[in-house]
Amino acid sequence: MSADAMKRAAAARALEYVKPDMKLGLGTGSTAAHFVDLLGEKVKAGLKVVGVPTSEATRAQAESLGIPLTTLEETTALDMTVDGADEIGPDLTLIKGGGGALLREKIVAGASKQMVVIADETKWVKTLGKFALPIEVVPFGLGATTRAVEEAVGGKPCTLRKGKDGLAFVTDGGHFIIDAAMGEIIDPPALAARLNMIPGVVETGLFVGMAGVVVLAGADGVRVVERSS
Numbered sequence: 001m002s003a004d005a006m007k008r009a010a011a012a013r014a015l016e017y018v019k020p021d022m023k024l025g026l027g028t029g030s031t032a033a034h035f036v037d038l039l040g041e042k043v044k045a046g047l048k049v050v051g052v053p054t055s056e057a058t059r060a061q062a063e064s065l066g067i068p069l070t071t072l073e074e075t076t077a078l079d080m081t082v083d084g085a086d087e088i089g090p091d092l093t094l095i096k097g098g099g100g101a102l103l104r105e106k107i108v109a110g111a112s113k114q115m116v117v118i119a120d121e122t123k124w125v126k127t128l129g130k131f132a133l134p135i136e137v138v139p140f141g142l143g144a145t146t147r148a149v150e151e152a153v154g155g156k157p158c159t160l161r162k163g164k165d166g167l168a169f170v171t172d173g174g175h176f177i178i179d180a181a182m183g184e185i186i187d188p189p190a191l192a193a194r195l196n197m198i199p200g201v202v203e204t205g206l207f208v209g210m211a212g213v214v215v216l217a218g219a220d221g222v223r224v225v226e227r228s229s
């Protein structure tokens with residue numbers, strides 16, 4: 001099975017968690033795009049749900065599929081967010097932000113009663129940190145913020161993310177992203193706390209205590225992991 005087929009299989013299983021009239025956070029990335037696609041088919045078939053997209057890309061996709069959308073200003077708590085991840089640890093702590101949408105993804109997941117993560121098995125790791133940690137920062141004072149981030153991560157290499165045009169990648173919120181090549185992250189909550197204290201850091205891609213369910217698709221099928229506490 002190709003990686004893309006696995007992503008679609010995980011997305012299809014997550015669709016089973018969707019019930020009529022739910023308010024759904026819609027994630028960003030290639031796996032989440034499969035979920036949005038499949039959700040669009042259900043909506044066309046008559047399912048009534050409303051979504052809050054976590055990026056302009058997901059908004060455009062959902063709109064093109066006729067999925068009704070709302071905002072966190074117009075609605076109360078969301079029932080569930082379905083989103084992908086770049087790495088998933090055994091306690092369901094995540095690294096997210098490979099697609100640059102980590103801030104909206106975290107806000108939407110934080111406003112949801114449940115976060116369901118969908119991924120192929122390659123995203124499941126014993127220890128987080130092989131995937132460089134995305135850190136969203138404001139453009140003002142970039143040099144100072146980068147130096148403070150480097151200090152907070154113990155001198156690990158920190159790179160300003162670039163777009164295809166070679167210029168700094170700009171998030172939907174108008175921010176930049178620093179990718180920190182951490183290696184093993186032994187204490188994700190402590191690292192997140194350290195980084196969040198730096199002026200200029202908007203948010204990190206560490207999602208601690210947010211994912212409740214992970215749907216993982218591999219060559220042997222789909223398995224579901226639930227957070228134990």
Ligand SMILES: O=C(CO)[C@H](O)[C@H](O)COP(=O)(O)O
Pocket residue numbers: 027028029030031032083084085086095096097098099100101102105
């Ligand atoms: O966090 C994300 C975007 O900010 C994505 O969920 C993450 O990068 C996984 O993407 P993909 O499903 O394409 O592997």
